[in-house]
Amino acid sequence: SFTKEQQALMKVIIDAYNKHQIPQDVAKKLLQDKYSTEENFLLLTEMATSQVQVLVEFTKNIPGFLSLDREDQIALLKGSAVEAMFLRSAQALNKKMPIGHTEVLEERIRKSGISEEFIKPMFNFYKSIGELHMVLEEQALLTTITILTPDRPYVKDQPAVERLQETALDLLRKMCVLHHPQEPQYFARLLGRLTELRTLSHYHAEMLASWRVNDHKFTPLLCEIWDVQ
Numbered sequence: 429s430f431t432k433e434q435q436a437l438m439k440v441i442i443d444a445y446n447k448h449q450i451p452q453d454v455a456k457k458l459l460q461d462k463y464s465t466e467e468n469f470l471l472l473t474e475m476a477t478s479q480v481q482v483l484v485e486f487t488k489n490i491p492g493f494l495s496l497d498r499e500d501q502i503a504l505l506k507g508s509a510v511e512a513m514f515l516r517s518a519q520a521l522n523k524k525m526p527i528g529h530t531e532v533l534e535e536r537i538r539k540s541g542i543s544e545e546f547i548k549p550m551f552n553f554y555k556s557i558g559e560l561h562m563v564l565e566e567q568a569l570l571t572t573i574t575i576l577t578p579d580r581p582y583v584k585d586q587p588a589v590e591r592l593q594e595t596a597l598d599l600l601r602k603m604c605v606l607h608h609p610q611e612p613q614y615f616a617r618l619l620g621r622l623t624e625l626r627t628l629s630h631y632h633a634e635m636l637a638s639w640r641v642n643d644h645k646f647t648p649l650l651c652e653i654w655d656v657q
């Protein structure tokens with residue numbers, strides 16, 4: 429059973445997760461009929477930029493986040509942006525998006541100039557997330573826990589971040605027991621995805637480098653959060 433504080437925390441996180449979504453008009457652009465590698469890259473850049481804005485707004489709603497040292501807030505956002513976007517794009521690809529959206533997003537990711545060596549682990553991850561059949565609360569808490577990772581580069585007050593992350597981990601553990609009573613290992617499986625996210629984050633740094641070699645341009649927001657250009 430959940431304490432009063434845990435119920436309040438879950439409500440705040442779920443409301444923020446539902447409130448901060450990519451605007452429909454941006455998501456709809458995925459359906460336009462141009463499928464060149466260039467066009468796919470431009471659309472994905474627009475999605476990522478919109479997703480980062482959504483991520484910043486969501487993060488500001490995490491109880492305790494705005495009380496952290498300001499520079500640590502930036503370090504946590506920069507350190508978790510790629511992982512949070514893997515989780516969000518995984519949920520988009522696995523949820524029954526409006527007809528055709530899922531296939532279109534997958535198609536554009538596969539044909540955006542990402543080399544095959546990264547496509548494989550990326551779509552294995554998407555599949556492994558889909559197989560978990562997470563409920564919304566688990567998705568929102570897993571994203572929260574990823575953002576509140578204490579050992580990101582340049583975080584000064586790690587214990588303060590640890591305390592916030594532990595609160596979210598306690599809540600996620602109970603959520604897993606509630607929604608997956610037949611699977612005592614479910615919580616451990618979810619945390620295993622966080623390890624896979626770190627690996628993907630390293631692949632992503634190489635993806636960025638290879639896009640840049642081919643003179644692909646990113647938006648100012650992405651350049652800032654990914655320290656490129």
Ligand SMILES: CC(C)c1onc(-c2c(Cl)cccc2Cl)c1COc1ccc(-c2ccc3c(C(=O)O)c[nH]c3c2)cc1
Nearest residue numbers: 449450455469472473475476479510513514516517520537
């Ligand atoms: C700069 C570009 C080329 C880039 O670089 N690395 C990655 C990238 C890639 Cl290719 C894969 C994983 C992570 C990253 Cl950062 C990307 C593209 O990133 C994204 C981010 C997020 C979405 C995304 C999210 C939600 C939804 C959604 C819903 O919620 O209803 C409906 N449509 C959605 C689309 C798509 C693409």
